[in-house]
Amino acid sequence: MREITFAQALEEALIEEMERDERVITLATTRAPGLENKFGDKRVRFTPISEAAFTGIGLGAAGSGFRPVVHWGMVTFSFVAMDQIVNQASKIRYMFGGQADFPVTYRCTTGGGMQVAAQHSQSPYSMFMHLAGLKIILPSTPADAKGLLKSSIRDNNPVVFFECSRLASTTGPVPDGEHVVPIGVADVKRAGRDVTVVGLAYYVREALAVADTLAAEGISLEVVDPRTLVPMDADAIRASVRKTGRLVVVDEAPATCSAASEIVALVTEDAQTFRALRAPVQRVCAAPVPVPFSPPLEQAALPDRVRITTAIRRVLA
Amino acid sequence: MSLTKSELVEIFRKLVLIREFDLLAIELRKAKRIYGAVHPYVGEEAVAVGVCAALRPTDRITSTHRGHGHCIAKGADINRMMAELFGRVDGYCKGKGGSMHIADFAIGMLGANGIVAGGMPIACGAALAAQLEDAGKVTACFFGDGATGEGEFHETLNIASLWKLPLLFVCENNRYGAGNAVESVRAQADITLHAPAYGMPGIAVDGNDVLAVRDTAAEAAERARRGDGPTLIHCKTFRSLFHAMRDVPPPETRPDDLLAAWRGRDRDPITRLEDHLIGGGTVTTAELQQIRDAVKRDLDAAVAFAEASPYPDPNDLLVDMFAE
Ligand SMILES: Cc1ncc(C[n+]2csc(CCOP(=O)(O)OP(=O)(O)O)c2C)c(N)n1
Numbered sequence: 080m081r082e083i084t085f086a087q088a089l090e091e092a093l094i095e096e097m098e099r100d101e102r103v104i105t106l107a108t109t110r111a112p113g114l115e116n117k118f119g120d121k122r123v124r125f126t127p128i129s130e131a132a133f134t135g136i137g138l139g140a141a142g143s144g145f146r147p148v149v150h151w152g153m154v155t156f157s158f159v160a161m162d163q164i165v166n167q168a169s170k171i172r173y174m175f176g177g178q179a180d181f182p183v184t185y186r187c188t189t190g191g192g193m194q195v196a197a198q199h200s201q202s203p204y205s206m207f208m209h210l211a212g213l214k215i216i217l218p219s220t221p222a223d224a225k226g227l228l229k230s231s232i233r234d235n236n237p238v239v240f241f242e243c244s245r246l247a248s249t250t251g252p253v254p255d256g257e258h259v260v261p262i263g264v265a266d267v268k269r270a271g272r273d274v275t276v277v278g279l280a281y282y283v284r285e286a287l288a289v290a291d292t293l294a295a296e297g298i299s300l301e302v303v304d305p306r307t308l309v310p311m312d313a314d315a316i317r318a319s320v321r322k323t324g325r326l327v328v329v330d331e332a333p334a335t336c337s338a339a340s341e342i343v344a345l346v347t348e349d350a351q352t353f354r355a356l357r358a359p360v361q362r363v364c365a366a367p368v369p370v371p372f373s374p375p376l377e378q379a380a381l382p383d384r385v386r387i388t389t390a391i392r393r394v395l396a
Numbered sequence: 397m398s399l400t401k402s403e404l405v406e407i408f409r410k411l412v413l414i415r416e417f418d419l420l421a422i423e424l425r426k427a428k429r430i431y432g433a434v435h436p437y438v439g440e441e442a443v444a445v446g447v448c449a450a451l452r453p454t455d456r457i458t459s460t461h462r463g464h465g466h467c468i469a470k471g472a473d474i475n476r477m478m479a480e481l482f483g484r485v486d487g488y489c490k491g492k493g494g495s496m497h498i499a500d501f502a503i504g505m506l507g508a509n510g511i512v513a514g515g516m517p518i519a520c521g522a523a524l525a526a527q528l529e530d531a532g533k534v535t536a537c538f539f540g541d542g543a544t545g546e547g548e549f550h551e552t553l554n555i556a557s558l559w560k561l562p563l564l565f566v567c568e569n570n571r572y573g574a575g576n577a578v579e580s581v582r583a584q585a586d587i588t589l590h591a592p593a594y595g596m597p598g599i600a601v602d603g604n605d606v607l608a609v610r611d612t613a614a615e616a617a618e619r620a621r622r623g624d625g626p627t628l629i630h631c632k633t634f635r636s637l638f639h640a641m642r643d644v645p646p647p648e649t650r651p652d653d654l655l656a657a658w659r660g661r662d663r664d665p666i667t668r669l670e671d672h673l674i675g676g677g678t679v680t681t682a683e684l685q686q687i688r689d690a691v692k693r694d695l696d697a698a699v700a701f702a703e704a705s706p707y708p709d710p711n712d713l714l715v716d717m718f719a720e
């Protein structure tokens with residue numbers, strides 16, 4: 080199978096969906112000459128730096144028959160559009176009694192590890208998960224990125240699509256032609272016996288690397304990638320934990336009220352899964368600090384293979 | 397612009413319907429028969445009715461926390477509005493929205509909004525959709541003077557003008573945002589002046605003169621349909637009653653002389669139109685009385701409709717969360 084980068088996979092998905100449905104339009108603060116040439120500047124909107132306005136414009140156009148794909152740039156910049164996300168997009172369908180659909184996709188990059196310091200290294204997906212009413216996507220491979228972006232654009236609800244910055248240039252196999260990944264379905268990236276490691280985005284790769292290393296010691300990790308945070312595929316995660324009896328969750332957001340916390344809760348509140356646990360669960364998350372700039376500090380703030388390995392040994396002890 | 401008698405009579409009927417709907421809502425709330433907050437539009441009816449009289453059924457609007465008037469002006473069903481205030485399943489939002497979240501997408505009413513300026517970006521999105529559809533639809537975006545303090549106001553005026561969106565920015569300047577006078581929160585009191593700053597026409601209009609509002613909106617709508625972009629319509633009006641009530645109406649805090657200046661047959665949008673229509677021989681007092689009587693009957697029927705409607709079933713709590 081051909082290998083392309085995460086960023087190329089996303090670009091392909093967008094182009095294919097724009098070709099497939101002329102109601103798909105894009106809004107972003109950076110120009111996209113390739114897309115503009117292909118689809119024209121009516122559908123490929125270059126916007127002023129007015130996140131609140133174009134976040135709501137995407138919503139309003141979605142409620143008026145279009146399928147906007149709004150690119151916030153970094154998730155960082157979405158925070159100046161919080162009214163439109165929190166008060167409007169996440170609530171608009173339910174509060175109006177389901178009388179209209181709002182098929183809008185909000186794309187943003189996320190995550191640290193790029194030496195761009197606190198404001199540009201954020202992983203706040205759990206803030207968005209908390210708002211009932213948004214679907215939340217966080218892929219880890221080029222194939223999933225492509226397939227899930229296509230599903231997000233076709234979905235009739237507001238979707239927030241997180242694109243981990245450290246994954247942008249990573250490569251992986253992506254099938255030719257139509258490739259769609261359903262929203263709400265986790266993927267077992269590596270089957271194993273001893274410990275379930277649920278990784279998010281970049282940390283799926285890191286968990287897989289740790290799995291390779293520990294395999295030499297005869298430790299068998301099962302690496303599960305939720306891919307979608309809302310709706311979360313609790314069944315798949317629980318099934319894995321029932322098999323292994325041990326759980327480590329790895330993510331680069333701070334642990335408090337995080338996606339990792341949600342995953343742990345979903346696992347432990349299920350009676351059958353709880354009874355299958357053979358050790359306390361572990362979260363490997365970022366330190367509760369704004370991500371610092373200097374490389375040694377940044378590395379200390381974020382999870383790494385050593386900390387993942389330590390957590391795995393702890394649940395095996 | 398000259399309107400037919402039936403158009404003028406319909407404008408009168410809508411003014412009265414909005415007035416009586418909100419006066420009734422206050423009484424229903426005091427009697428604890430409906431829930432939540434009531435933001436009466438009393439005194440400002442000419443803005444919604446004048447603007448919507450210049451719109452087509454396929455045009456769209458966004459509204460505010462003070463939204464009953466916008467709904468009625470755009471043609472919403474008062475039975476379903478009333479059922480929503482009663483929290484019943486036949487309400488516009490099946491009882492999930494209440495007064496501040498009434499919408500009727502079928503008539504292009506894209507929602508009241510509990511957030512000051514929150515509807516403005518959504519209105520721009522609807523106008524962008526209309527521009528892409530290229531079918532000559534416009535969107536009217538209603539907002540209060542208070543919204544001019546929000547970033548969303550400035551962002552949307554700029555984008556709408558930059559993209560020449562078919563949009564009417566309708567500022568309902570009722571001189572106060574909650575208890576605060578416009579002059580106390582704006583460095584430049586004149587809201588019309590934002591228009592040239594964003595490269596669009598700005599027109600100040602007597603917001604209590606429904607026909608003047610209608611003519612201004614018609615001109616702005618025509619301009620928008622031609623592809624020449626948005627207009628800021630600054631409607632100068634006054635809120636006759638309190639900002640909002642829960643269990644009881646709050647005390648008046650605005651100065652007596654200001655209240656006195658806005659009182660009187662020549663200021664009130666309804667008596668003003670009434671005197672104009674009767675003075676010009678368009679209608680008789682008896683005809684207008686018939687309209688008032690019919691409005692009262694319609695409102696009685698709306699309350700009966702609402703009270704006959706069941707409360708939503710708690711088993712349906714999760715329904716309408718996500719589309720298929
Ligand atoms: C963003 C935001 N801030 C504060 C409020 C609380 N609030 C509700 S209505 C209102 C006054 C709004 O004034 P204006 O825009 O002039 O509208 P009016 O009530 O006069 O019709 C305020 C402050 C709110 N709903 N939204």
Ligand SMILES: [Mg+2]
Pocket residue numbers: 540541542568569570571572573574
């Ligand atoms: Mg006001």
